[in-house]
Amino acid sequence: MIERIHLLILREVAQRGSLTAAAEALHLTQSALSHAIRKLEGQLGVDVWIRDGRSLRPTPAGLYLLALGGRLLPQLEHAERLMAQYAQGQRGTLRIGMECAPCYQWLLKVVAPYLAAWPDVDVDVKQRFQFGGIKALEEWEIDVLVTPDPVHKAGLAWAPVFDYEQVLVVAQSHPLAGRDYVEPCELVDEVLITYPVDIDRLDIYNAFFLPAGCAPRQRKTIETTDILLQMVASGRGVAALPRWLVEEYALRMPVVPVRLGQNGIPKSIFLGRRADDAAVEYQDAFIRMAAGVGDNA
CATH class of the missing domain: 3.40.190.10 (Periplasmic binding protein-like II)
Structure with a gap:
């Protein structure tokens, strides 16, 4: 059976380049890591990586599992963060990605009243996604993307704000x-x-x-x-x-x-989010408030 730890191991090995570095990142021994993957390969009847000199190269099966982990792990990590926030009495954190450099001044006009209206929601603005936010949105690194150039793709929803x-x-x-x-x-x-x-x-x-x-x-x-x-x-x-x-x-x-x-x-400014988040109340509130501020921009 494919478990979360298998996807984590494959991701860390791919990112860090070696079993040793992956084991350190996951706080496992190298032998435990190797055993977990050998057991998975035995259950699946297929190798997930092969040795190429000192490094490990994923097989086609390993590449598929890497892609699967790229989709599933960010969602699980996001869910765990939310559960931790709920446990601490918080509603959550709204992570906003900026793909519109001059919009930062406009965003400040939205954030101040939003924080006052939603005291149990934190806001985090990530400008490092300024010029590539769609990928960050799809990979659950941000929750809302501010952009003048929406990309209409399955799984994403867009709201024009001004x-x-x-x-x-x-x-x-x-x-x-x-x-x-x-x-x-x-x-x-x-x-x-x-x-x-x-x-x-x-x-x-x-x-x-x-x-x-x-x-x-x-x-x-x-x-x-x-x-x-x-x-x-x-x-x-x-x-x-x-x-x-x-x-x-x-x-x-x-x-x-x-x-x-x-x-x-x-031009128009749009706010994008994952369609699956349509029921997240505090995201809806932010988009409504942003549209109200946008009317006066």
């Missing part, structure tokens, strides 16, 4: 600052400052530059919104950000928004 416009942001002294809108080829001599995201995930390229067949002369990447906008304010380049965010910063920095093209670039 619409916004992607705009060009320039310094007040920039020649384009007084314009109603700007065309793509007017920016060919500009330095475009963006977050460190692949170009194929940037709306200003997909919806603005590429259809027009032109691009800025240089692209620079900066991780933080504050520094990015300080660079723009000092005339070091231009950027593309949500209008609501630019207007907030314009109250304290010499920057202004300019429409991208005559019709602009409309």
Whole structure:
């Protein structure tokens, strides 16, 4: 019979590269670990790994069990965390993944009233999933994903929380600052400052530059919104950000928004979660509150 310990052993060996390291991680002796797998192989009638020099290489059967463990173990670990929280009198922890760098300021407006309304739920924001949150959502590392680019897949549910416009942001002294809108080829001599995201995930390229067949002369990447906008304010380049965010910063920095093209670039922010979590009350409450804050973004 396949047991959880077998899946754990296979995962640790695959991640750490040796029986010795896996045994240390699982607080088992190496002989106990080897015995558990030999017993499993005997029951199944198939090898799950073979020796390749000093390392172990999974067989096709072992690869299948690794994939199975990749799906099941995160769910079991998540359930155990929830049970521990219930035992301690907590409702749970809402783990939010960010795949929208400028949305952090918006999220703060949601988290404060949410924590006040749900005192027995903790919130943890994970920005390390900023540019790859779908996988984290599917593997139970986060519970809610904030993204402008939902991927509609089986097992995931999406809720739009607010619409916004992607705009060009320039310094007040920039020649384009007084314009109603700007065309793509007017920016060919500009330095475009963006977050460190692949170009194929940037709306200003997909919806603005590429259809027009032109691009800025240089692209620079900066991780933080504050520094990015300080660079723009000092005339070091231009950027593309949500209008609501630019207007907030314009109250304290010499920057202004300019429409991208005559019709602009409309976007929406979505919250994604696992469809199986639809009955989790505190997740529903967060999405409702986020939509309310989004109306004022």
